Amino acid sequence: MRLTSLADYAVVMMAAAARHGGDARLSATMLAGETGVPLPTAQKLMGRLAGAGLLTSARGTGGGFTLARGPEGISLADIIEAVEGPIAMTNCIEGAAHDCALEGSCRVKPHLNVVNGAVRGALAGVSLASLSGVA
Amino acid sequence: MRLTSLADYAVVMMAAAARHGGDARLSATMLAGETGVPLPTAQKLMGRLAGAGLLTSARGTGGGFTLARGPEGISLADIIEAVEGPIAMTNCIEGAAHDCALEGSCRVKPHLNVVNGAVRGALAGVSLASLSGVA
């Protein structure tokens, strides 16, 4: 019931990126220096966020990253899912994986689906704009 | 953003225990057989739940476990905290641990406190009674 350090770092870095304005050039080196995240880890995170479609990447000397959408269109759930994978409290929720020993007589599962939706809603309701203080 | 298998098992076992009535004798062996959780793991879980005060334990031949409170007074948050430790999304929330590199200029932290409260509230609002179907 705790998000990993990687996801934590990602949230902080995305908030820092949002404070730089929507169309600024953002290198992993710069953001690492601002946030205190170790540079190699920051590189790995930026790459994963770009792969998830939250950032657009440009290679080369003048390259860097840019926010793919506006800060209002990126939620906490988006960032967490990009780094940690889909938000599912139990492994009997996310699609096909059904290795639970109960698997049908489980009377708890339907209730957990409701709880999972509530948690995910709480995370999806927080936008990057509100986190960074940028309108 | 996912609870561990141990916590998942604990929820299922507690729900099964609630269905047996509030004052029934519950051995780890019996609950393991009902829920499909491996017996040694079930023993470990029951011990941890008892240590957290959710169950009262009795040793010896006729011993076993009993729900410490009524099923209405036990929430999902209680069970998860008993197994996984305190519910805190980031390590900068739970009390004394302050090893974040930002530590003061972090503009994200206050917002995360709000989010953390929302998630915890969603979990604390679900009682064991509603999970097990027992009124």
Add this chain to the structure above:
DNA sequence: TGCAAATCAGATCGAAACAGTCCGATTGAG
């Protein structure tokens, strides 16, 4: 046109926590 600096991207390695198992301590029954 060729070189070089800067940047992203993938692969690799070590460490911590998790999940599971086993054995000892304690209690009640026969």
Add this chain to the structure above:
DNA sequence: CTCAATCGGACTGTTTCGATCTGATTTGCA
């Protein structure tokens, strides 16, 4: 008094996480 049944804590293997290092790609400049 002996034995069986149960809880309690300690141990080990495995998986995932976290961090680091090296290679591929692009632009700017001489």
